[in-house]
Amino acid sequence: MNQNNQFELSQVMGEQFKFSGKYNLKSLLMQLLWVIPLMIGLSIIYNYICKWIPLAYFNILGTFAYGILIGLCGYVAIKMSHTRNKVVLTTMMLILGILGLYFAWIFFFVVQLKLTYADGFKMIFQLFVAFDMTSNWFIKGKFYLWRLPKDVQGSWLYFLTHSIEALLIIGVPIFSGRLLNSREAYCEDCQEWLDENKEIIIEDVCDKLWPDLTFKEQNKFLRNKVKNLEVNELLTAQQVQDKDSHLRCELKYCNNCKKFAILNVSRKKIFKKEQEAFNKKFETETEQEATIVAGICIPSSILKNIINNKNKGV
Numbered sequence: 001m002n003q004n005n006q007f008e009l010s011q012v013m014g015e016q017f018k019f020s021g022k023y024n025l026k027s028l029l030m031q032l033l034w035v036i037p038l039m040i041g042l043s044i045i046y047n048y049i050c051k052w053i054p055l056a057y058f059n060i061l062g063t064f065a066y067g068i069l070i071g072l073c074g075y076v077a078i079k080m081s082h083t084r085n086k087v088v089l090t091t092m093m094l095i096l097g098i099l100g101l102y103f104a105w106i107f108f109f110v111v112q113l114k115l116t117y118a119d120g121f122k123m124i125f126q127l128f129v130a131f132d133m134t135s136n137w138f139i140k141g142k143f144y145l146w147r148l149p150k151d152v153q154g155s156w157l158y159f160l161t162h163s164i165e166a167l168l169i170i171g172v173p174i175f176s177g178r179l180l181n182s183r184e185a186y187c188e189d190c191q192e193w194l195d196e197n198k199e200i201i202i203e204d205v206c207d208k209l210w211p212d213l214t215f216k217e218q219n220k221f222l223r224n225k226v227k228n229l230e231v232n233e234l235l236t237a238q239q240v241q242d243k244d245s246h247l248r249c250e251l252k253y254c255n256n257c258k259k260f261a262i263l264n265v266s267r268k269k270i271f272k273k274e275q276e277a278f279n280k281k282f283e284t285e286t287e288q289e290a291t292i293v294a295g296i297c298i299p300s301s302i303l304k305n306i307i308n309n310k311n312k313g314v
């Protein structure tokens with residue numbers, strides 16, 4: 001067996017890239033050494049946003065941003081620890097989200113009650129004290145969130161907004177972390193993430209190939225063609241401008257071995273229509289967009305063609 005084919009064997013060419021499921025727990029836990037201090041800093045900033053910005057919408061946006069930043073930290077940690085396992089990723093994000101909520105509560109006391117930062121840091125490790133204090137405050141309706149009027153505190157609206165805040169701080173990192181990770185692929189041979197990107201915009205060949213089909217039918221045919229790795233028409237297509245009807249082909253590959261790539265193809269078609277009004281003819285344009293394929297594996301033979309074919313299409 002040719003050694004170069006090892007990588008192609010671990011993935012089915014023309015199908016969605018699949019992670020190997022490998023991970024190193026020790027290396028992942030080591031990432032917490034920078035993730036946790038950074039999250040504590042973010043939770044302090046989040047509480048100051050809630051305290052100082054008087055607009056409720058900005059407070060809610062602050063909650064979103066806090067969740068997204070936690071997700072981003074988790075995503076970088078997953079990448080740096082070479083975790084290629086979606087269950088581990090989701091669990092990690094869940095844990096970070098819960099920690100994010102925990103820190104947000106603790107530093108609420110620091111920011112709102114003027115406890116010292118030292119008290120806050122100490123409370124992080126005093127789990128029971130922290131839970132006792134937060135649950136006490138929560139039940140009494142004293143947590144101040146999203147500029148709610150004082151008289152709703154303790155009502156169903158109060159509990160609802162706090163539940164939404166908790167869901168956002170825990171849910172957004174899971175969602176954003178998984179979304180960011182879904183665009184990644186890993187080279188098991190080189191033990192590296194695919195880090196080389198290439199984007200090519202080529203003419204929309206669908207009308208030439210299937211002139212009688214509708215936009216949606218053409219998409220389906222093109223999808224099958226790419227999945228069957230019949231990409232000759234794409235390899236010889238001319239490059240065009242972004243504003244014209246086009247196929248956008250995005251490739252990600254390991255620059256070290258160049259053994260395979262993952263490919264995204266999206267399509268934009270501009271429909272021109274002649275119209276007449278007040279005895280004048282004019283053209284109107286509408287456009288339609290579609291994702292043809294996302295994250296499918298392309299073998300080294302085709303990848304090499306693309307890399308060597310710099311001035312042509314895919």
Ligand SMILES: [Zn+2]
Nearest residue numbers: 187190254257
């Ligand atoms: Zn490689």
